Amino acid sequence: MAAANRLRLGLAMRLALRELRGGLSGFYIFLACVALGTGAIAAVNSVSEMMTGSITSEGRTILGGDVRFEVENRDFTGAERTYLESLGTSSSGAGLRTMARLPDGSDQSLVELRAVDDAYPLYGELVTQPALPVDEVFAEQDGVYGAIVAPIFLDRLALKIGDEVLVGQARFEIRAAIVTEPDALSEGFGFAPRLMISRQALDAAGLVRPGSLVEQSYRIRLDGGTDARALAALRTEAGERFADAGWQIRTSQNAAPALTRNIERFSQFLTLVGLTALIVGGVGIANSVRAWLEGKRGVIATLKCVGAPARLVVAIYLIQVMLIAGFGVLLGLILGAATPFFAAGALSSVIPISVDASFYPGSLAIAAGFGLMTAFAFAVLPLGRAGEVPATALFRQQGFEASGLPRWPYLLTAGLTLVALCAAAIWFADDRRIAGIFVAAVAVAFAVLRLVGHAVQAAARRFPTVRSTPLRLAIGNIHRPGALTPSVVLSLGLGLALLVTLALIDTNLRRELSGNLPDRAPNFFFVDIQSSEIDGFEKVVTTLVPDGKVIKVPMLRGRITELKGEAVSVDNVPPQARWVLRGDRGVTYAKNLPENSRLSAGQWWPADYQGEPLVSFSSEEAGELGLSVGDTITVSVLGRSIIAKIANLRDVEWESLSINFVMVFSPNTFAGAPHSWMATLSDPGADAALEGEVLRAVTQAYPTITSVRVKDALELANRVVGQIGIAIRAAALVALVASVLVLAGALAAGNRSRIHDAVVLKTLGATRATLIRAYVYEYGLLGLATALFALAFGGVAAWFVVSRIMTLPSSFMPDIALMTLAGALLVTVGIGLIGTWRVLGQKAAPVLREL
Template sequence: MSPLAWRFAVRELRGGVRGFRIFLACLALGVAAIAAAGSTAEAFRQGLAGQAREILGGDLAATLEQRRFTPMERAAISKMGQVSWAVSARAMAEAPSGERRLVELRGVSGDYPLAGKVELQGAKSLADALRSVGGVPGAVVEQALLDRLGLKLGDRILVGNTPMIARAVLVQEPDRLSRGFALGPRVLTRLQVVEEGGFLAPGLPFGETARIALPAGADTAPAAKQLTKALKGAEARVRQRDEAAPGLRRLIEQLEYFLGFIGLASLVAGGLGVHGAVSAFLEQRKPVIAVLKALGAEGPLVRNLYLIQIGALALLGVAIGLAIGAAAPLVLGALVAKDLPIPALFGIYPLPLLKAGAFGLLSAAAFALGPLARARLTSPATLFRHDLPTRFAWGIEIVGAGLAACALAALAVATAPTPLAAAIMIAGVVVAFAILWALGLGGAWLAGRARIGARGSLRIALASLAGPRSAARTAAPAIGLGVALLAAVVLIQSSLLRQVAEVAPRTAPALVFTEIPGDRVTAFDAALTKAFGVPLTVDNYLRAPFATGRISQINGKAVVASQIARSERWAYDNDISLSAIGAEPPAAGIVEGHWWPSNYAGPPLLAMEAEVAKAGGLKLGDSVTLSVLGRDIEAKVAVLRKVDFGGFGASFPLVLDPAALEGANLRHVAIAKASKAQEAAATRALGVDFAEVNVISVREQLEAATELFGRLALAIRGAAGVAALAGLLVLAGAIAAGAQSRMREAAILKVLGASRGQILSVYVLEYGAVGVVAGAAGVALGCAAAWPVVTKVFQAHWSVDWTGIAALVGGAALLAALGGLAASLQALSRRPAPALRSE
């Protein structure tokens, strides 16, 4: 660029940023959203990384399910460093009043924790809280258990058949995040107490974890390989400290991308504001451009002159957005850091800011270079006639805009945790934007045709909609895109919230009973019938044997988990639940095949979940080898079925005929539909003769999920509102860009006899129509985007929140109409004579 272009650009920039406020706001809004999402996610990642050792409970952890480590395995683990041992099980806790509740019971060795600190209320230390007094061991419990059972510290509780004294409230365990979801409040006691209480008997669901503190300076990666080799064949899960919470890391990445995507969509929606602001600015500079060209300035000089100014202002807008985005997590940390369930290290991180800045600059280039091409290629005579062409002319500017748009999409895909999903979302935004643009053009065309038969204010409003500065061409796409994002979020939220709060309680069981003794099932059914006060039928009660097994071979060949689709790999690389059922159960969901007779006694037959079978390439008649209870069973696939894992039915991925497991004394599981009163009565009654049976309240889990989902959805809906705000900024920009011409139009109408009320109605009708069209189109596109997410990704029932939809369309129309009202008041603020004389 020549020094002359820089000199002229700096001179014009001295006049300030008037006319570029919308430009700056659109850029700053999108960049701030992307920067805030990235910075917040990085704060959580750094928090997890900084406390990885505390979260895991050591440098390494090895976990076994359904059995304990052998003496040889213990010796190999102990050689690696200091070791803390812990066992976990589920049991029913009972208060002296008879109230009972399922708890997550943990027994820990004396050197727990190796890293971090257990936070307690009511005791000086963990050792002091867990000591035995009068032969009764101590325990620390969560406040939720005390509240549910009506207890206070110092009271005695019965966990299974083991008495304990609640001596302290468990506030926080350093390794809680690494252990995942819990079905009930946590109870922590000494390892010996759990061992002697019978919670670790063969066949019961329990696990044991060894946490290892390596010697100072030891590298975890070689140590993890050594530990894996030492436990070869033990089916143990070995983790390093940087793998303490992989599920949380994935969740943070996905949430960062989703919120960042909303920011990117805001940038795209606000791109129209950028485009409009640059076009309006060049419209105002027509006399300057005309003089420069008349004096011999060439097109490149004109382009560079304004490119420098727009580039400088783009940098300013991006800087404002980065400042807001960097500050937002710091404010969040100051307000809610103590209430966050995940450790976070709030600060200013360069990488998320650099990424947000790149998004902002590419967006500015993609939308601002086009108008520069029109200015460069327009002759001085045309400029003096105030007639800038509306069509783009091919040139280096258009090529640059296209390259910037492609780079914007490529950056979004490259930085996403799932590139394919990112590409689909980017393509969806592009298609939606194109549809909304086409609808805007179509709306302007229809308005031009409809004005022929209209009269009065409506005719003038339709004529304005059909004109070259119509808001239908400029603001409608941006408003529609913002409404589409909000609609998609609202519809996904309402469908999933309804699934959790309404559909699931109707279709899912209210209670799940586990660890029912196989030799006492008749007595259990009788006790439950008495507690419910109504007969047990297939409509309100189902019971079946329960076991776990692993698919080891398919058609005689060993299973290679890496060759199985990732979505179904869980069924092939872990033990999964199975049952042995005679007659066809209710709602069996058979897709192919026929269920065996209730008295079948031939070679083993298997009913398999259809998607699991498809992932393994299985069909009817194929053979599957299952490792169950220490022996291999080769069964023929006789039934393929669709299993509703959250519904009221036999929700086992694998079901064998009863003869296949004959002689095995299997424990049973049962599900029941019950009212809250029946649930309380059954929980209390089973404590007398079936204290070992775990009672899981599905209703409580659904209520907790509803509350959690409601909080998360509110935050995401607020983030989606950023895109809608970008649309409103574009509307404001369209109003500001056409302010001068609107004043002249209003002045002419007043001279011709139009009243203020008529002029006001013209503007309200024009912009209100834009809001209605953009809102309706945005809602339709939001429905199209939300439906596959709800039905295919979450596999939930589709439902439409008509109240929310009506609010979105009405809100878009109202806000657009208010924008029209503001435009009309601005146009009417000047008297006709000065407005008509002004140039």
């Protein structure tokens, strides 16, 4: 038996290779579908791996050391400094947001202030223009300290090298512009221009006070081992030795975790879009195989007449299909492998690290696996049907239309392959929950579109007879045996739904940042307001803006260290909730329920409450963390661990950009603790001139208060969203191209029957105009059916992504959705008609001789 199977497989291979000598005619759409999807996945994953690999390889330079220790809103203790400095060569620094202003008070700007010591930088090089050594650029000269700034700061305040600015209570001379800040990525995303000074200058400016929002850090070049195991051991030792320090410890193995995480998540999104395009192309693969087999009817019939069993026929053509699929995958891999080399230069100008392109076998292997599995899964079913058609039917030119579903082994094989494809998509995803939802949505869309296709055919079959000949022909084409309806509805439906989803996501993001959000958001945020300044600050603001609304709340910083008595770790916290536990969070206390929130569970404490510490937790984040009323959390605040019981849960309107906190404590929790205040100013009628006046008045009266104009922050966010939008539109283009290819494949699969129909109808007196109108009606009716599905499914998908994943308000915008559908249908149906035009030009005699 084994020998017979080997003989049969060898024979199938020889016959398949011999038949492939005739070329790839009829498989160009097949190749395009496989190459497009594979190339998209390979390109996205290769670029992602290039970026994350570059970050890892330059980990020391990006981090500024082998290991970095950070504490929020406090300084390191003497014991902590002694321990850290014993590990190797160290460099201390501090970072905060504050205001820099011109000496005459005429203008000011928010800056990301960074203070460094004489040892900075431990790795890499600080490059300035003009080039100056660190000790000279920051030195004090006649009571004026040196500073270096980002070039945009000079443009914003119309300054030049040598000019002076005021920061806090100190005067600074701008001695150079920053060209390269080697560890800028580890400092995180900045909303304002960089301004760098010395640690001594920071003390002179008087910016660090009790409750100030300042990040203190130590970067260390280790004397000992710096491999992954040694760094992990150091983290463990530091955590055990200073259990209550509440510091963040980062190593060069994970120098920029936020950036790496964002790259991985965005690449996952684009990979899933590419996979969807590949699956949409899978329908095109099935159509192409079906059309190709139509041209092989005579060969298949001959093989079956000379005794070839169905399995041998299927094996011959499956080998051919997979060889051609392999060639398509190879084309996609070449495209994907080349993409990092084209993208490296552009990305280097966006992210300040050396990006070295290379080949990434892992990413290419994943893309190749997806491409081959998709081709196999969608090719098995038409091949199985072809193997079951008797030779007599093939000789009678009946083709494969009436053969129905293949036998269960082929159905099972295709089903298992698709399940494996979905499982792989989820397994390789960074966030498997989102990937699982995405895969489930595609599966539901497939099932629903199948039902839509059958419903359209059933409706056409029962539609009353109409007098219009073109319309009657169109309705007949929709429900006749072998009709294109299922393939066209499935391919167009998936492609259009993906297009509508991407368009609505992009538009919702833009509208939220440029339209609704500025209308709801306050005009200003003010932070680092000391208790001794809060009354005077409020008087300054209300004098200038008497109709404005000032909301002020006390603020501290704290980190969650335990949930329900158990230490938090990556293992016991779901991925979607880990952001709550990263670093210190802003916390506050309040007698009354804050605005823009409402209780969803539990009771608010009395105004004069004096019992055990209580906390009100945001309900959404509590659900993600598995917390409920009555549970306890432990928070480290100002070096002290506080155990508080959850008294209630709140629904918080985060999108309002008002002052909101995940955790609000009962007032007695922080009795006597030093803290600062945070305030917002809201006045919808304030214009740019009034906002500028408020900014100058607050900065001059209280130079250490940080003023953030919300409009400036939103403009920066708009630029970021614009860059994301480019990627979204590129993904939409891939989806549109996939839909066009699939429609072209469906038309190619139905060309034989359409040629026969056109010839017979033209012989009976039909004109080309009549037939064209019939095809326009047919494609229009199918487009209308798929458009209705795409509107519904795309609207729901976009709502889920925007409201549930991005936690932003989402609304269905029919104008955007309809314009997207109209444009896509115009392109796809237009291409369909172009393909049909060739059918109408066939001469009658050769076709009639075959009937």
